[in-house]
Every structure is written in structure tokens, then in C-alpha cells.
Amino acid sequence: MEKLREVLKSVRIPQAGDRVYKDECVISFDTPESKTGIYICLNSFIGISRDYVEEYSQRTGNRVFLHMRHTSIELPPEKEIEPEKKIARLAIGVEGGFNP
Known part of the structure; x- marks a missing residue:
């Protein structure tokens, strides 16, 4: 606990x-x-790659780091929602804008 402090x-x-x-x-x-x-x-707020962390820590004495790694997750494709009735032709002047 003392080392942590x-x-x-x-x-x-x-x-x-x-x-x-x-x-x-x-x-x-x-x-x-x-x-x-x-x-x-977490002292100087600079980013260091894994290859240089140990060398940087020994040189500066800073020993507390925040590890940031972004990962991407592949989502399943979204299903397209099809209308209940396919529109065959458009009509002007009809309520709703089309006449199924």
C-alpha cells in the first residue's frame, strides 16, 4: 500500500x-x-507506444500510465424494412399521395 501511495x-x-x-x-x-x-x-500526458514505455519510465521516473486501445466490433447487417404493399404507380391529387 505504501508503494502505491x-x-x-x-x-x-x-x-x-x-x-x-x-x-x-x-x-x-x-x-x-x-x-x-x-x-x-499520467504525469506529462504524452502518448508512448508499448515498445518505448519501459525506457521512458526508467528515464523519467514516471510509472503510472493509462493504456488506450480502440477495437472495432463488426455489427450484423441491418435488415431492410419492406413496405406492406409495393407502390405500383404514383397519383397526383389523391389522398396520401399515391394510389396503391
């Missing part, structure tokens, strides 16, 4: 003027859509 002291809450680089890694071109996603440092 030490680490939580380095976590900051982003203020209005802070930029959070969550769209792309600042070193490589990894994004949240990449296979491994990106890790956001």
Missing part, C-alpha cells in the same frame, strides 16, 4: 491549459487503433 503522488489531473497527447505516440506512429494501443503518461 508513492506512485500516486506523481499522478496529475489535466488542467484547462494542459495538452493530452492521446492520438499518437510522440516517438513512433502508433495510435490507439494499433495492435498494442498507446500508453498515456
